[in-house]
Amino acid sequence: MKIVEGARARMVAAWSVALASGALAYGLAVMAYDRLPRPRPLQELAYYPSGRHLRPAALGHAETAADLAWLRAVQYYGEHRSTDLRFDHMDHVFDVLTTLSPTFIPAYVFGAFALAQEGFDFPQAEQLMLKGIDNNPTSGELAFQLGFLYYVKPGGRDLRHAGEYFEQAARQPDAPPQSQRFAAYSRQNAGDLVVAQALWGEVYRTSKNKLMREMAERQLRKIQEATATGRTEVAVKKLATPRVLIRHPSPSTR
Secondary structure, X not given: OHHHHHHHHHHHHHHHHHOOOHHHHHHHHHHHHHHOOOOOXXXXXXXXXXXXXXXXXXXXXXXXXXXXXXXXXXXXXXXXXXXXXXXXXXXXXXXXXXXXXXXXXXHHHHHHHHHHHOOOOHHHXXXXXHHHHHHOOOOHHHHHHHHHHHHOOOOOOOHHHHHHHHHHHHOOOOOXXXXXXXXXXXXXXXXXXXXXXXXXXXXXXXXXXXXXXXHHHHHHHHHHHHHHHOOHHHHHHHHOOOOOOOOOOOHHHO
């Protein structure tokens, strides 16, 4: 009990420091990251409010709080990825982060793919991405990534929704140039591995997120091995539930 109370006290102290000055937002977030107890990052994340109470609780410094939440989200993911592979509270972690910073597109994308592929919780992944679409209705990048999420849906691709969101992405000014092509592929149910290879290839070539590039590299390797051995049906099944390979997540990813 004393350990939990101590963690709570350190968390409250660090939040007070981090919210004291918006001008020092990032530096204070890093300092808070160093001060907070590392063995169990969920202890302090559990004390974050959620929903409509979260942004008022940040006292006008939501971006500072978002920086701290991003550091803790990466830490939480990295700890469980390297130990027990249990991500029971990851939906709460990324809900906190995206409520504090609703236009931070990479948080929706990485959070959703981690939930779907590592946490095996597609409904929560879908909910996170739909929240992102509600908050960023003109983002072609986010709509495209949601189409991608449906295309590699664990348990079986959802080509109807994939095509719908690829088409939505294609209508936006910032749409990835391949949006219309992938919409057509999904609508026509064209070769699973061909489309999957093209999608993962685009992620590998264009993503600024190191974690997403590593994920794409692993999936491309699976496709190449399947093509070389002729075991394409096996690869299709495996690609329906791809796993994310993350090495040493870093706070600098934000």
